[in-house]
Amino acid sequence: MENPRPEKVAVVNEVRRRFSESDAVLLTEYRGIKVSEMAQLRAALRQAGGEYTVYKNTLVRFAARELGLDLEDQLTGPTAIAFVPTGGGGDPVSVAKALREFAKGNPNLVIKGGVLGEKLLSAGDADALADVAPREELLARLAGLMAAPMQQFAGLLQAVPRSFAYGLAALIEQKGGAPEASAPAAEESAEAEAPAAEVEVEDAPAAEEAAADDTAADAPESDAPEVSASDATETPEASADADAAPEAQTDDAPADAEADTQEG
Known part of the structure; x- marks a missing residue:
């Protein structure tokens, strides 16, 4: 523009700024739409987080050129632009849906294309943008995907003690009931008695040897003949009688022999 008027310069600067500060820009033709x-x-666009403004194609063209955007094919006919400001809480998808929803009831509204970030959008791209799920739904899906592993992990933590309890109950049932409380005490008692038994076994040979020695010492005394006090104090008369008895028997023998001879 040669010697542009300040008002036009201000509009070009405004359009350039709004393009730069928007997540998405959708260009429409509003010919035939009533006030x-x-x-x-x-x-409807404001509710979706968008701003809808009518600009002259010439001024928009200058702003687009300064930004390096090729929008020549879309700047035909009366143009109104739907901006989705960055950080304004708007959603390009929701704005595209609002435009398409309005166009269903009013064919005079034509969506010509636009810009999403740094990407140029054709009329088909803008229509496809309206088919995308809204940001809130996408965030909900993402949150669900992120929460699923945590839920599975929590379920696993809950299943571990539950499975352990089931397994323990099955083991007790297989063994015929719960083990008696005295079992550990009995085991400890058996372990305590085992060393004592070993000590007794080790002492047994020594005891047997001592008993054998005592038996050997007592054996001569038990085998020796006992001598009574009467035998030890035998009188001379008894000894003489004992010595005379054989002689008497000897003397009697010939007498018997002689008696037998005489009778014969």
């Missing part, structure tokens, strides 16, 4: 219908469309 009341335009107000309804603005309200």
